[in-house]
């Protein structure tokens with residue numbers, strides 16, 4: 001372990017086994033993070049449409065930046081020359097960079113995976129690139145986030161064969177050891193990634209293997225993809241109990257809807273990230289307790305109320321639904337900033353509420369109320385149905 005991350009469980013799960021949820025404190029070089037919490041995603045070293053002061057305002061304690069995107073543009077060496085990622089993007093709080101594995105597999109045009117690494121074409125200009133575990137770590141050391149992540153091979157959980165899942169998990173384990181050996185930056189933590197898809201024995205084996213290595217934190221990867229919530233819950237019910245005596249922070253990669261976050265916290269996860277709250281905001285979907293508002297709907301053009309009465313965000317404390325509806329119709333840039341501030345505030349306030357319930361010891365009995373408060377993001381099925 002690097003010693004750059006220290007994790008303490010502040011409120012352990014209750015002894016009656018009613019939940020595995022816990023409150024923790026993750027101490028990183030650029031600050032402390034109270035868990036469970038959600039990390040807004042700044043793909044290109046910016047959370048789209050937001051100023052870093054807006055991130056403080058919405059309650060972000062830590063943000064995520066994408067290794068793959070920053071490697072391609074503007075280049076990790078340029079960011080290093082300019083003083084590292086924190087200085088470059090004007091954010092002095094904790095940052096985590098992902099390994100690039102997910103983007104290489106899901107975004108790059110061509111990709112050839114072998115035991116040494118992955119060769120891929122840039123989605124920007126078609127140029128040819130290669131990531132190995134060593135190189136993904138080198139790129140992340142140059143970027144200089146508080147937390148780097150080992151290079152892995154994720155596969156879509158639901159639609160991959162057992163052989164594909166097994167091979168990807170075994171490769172991920174070999175790459176985890178190589179990532180650890182390559183990482184030499186003492187002021188940066190390194191997290192490892194568990195794979196293993198939805199196969200209980202493969203998920204369990206991957207959890208044991210990754211947990212046996214001296215990472216500073218444990219990521220659960222290969223979920224938040226095409227699996228159902230029940231399949232995700234089952235995979236977590238395999239992995240998390242194996243980490244019961246493990247003192248490290250647990251991060252479920254790629255999950256973003258409030259209800260999904262709640263269920264994963266209940267199963268013992270501490271950290272989350274997703275582009276979802278910001279992406280749906282830019283499409284005019286505003287999350288509110290128990291539902292969502294499509295601000296492009298005609299009925300909001302004359303609505304003088306705030307988007308959410310009890311929300312203290314930049315949007316709700318000053319502007320009406322009618323004004324936001326106007327901004328979206330006029331394609332004014334302020335629309336994206338205000339809507340993003342609201343959805344991230346909603347998400348982070350929701351996590352604050354979860355932590356408060358855990359502190360008060362009321363989380364298990366408060367679960368139904370939290371479930372009904374969780375916003376309902378638009379689903380693929382709902383998206384094609386008339387409103």
Ligand SMILES: [Zn+2]
Nearest residue numbers: 311313316342
């Ligand atoms: Zn708001």
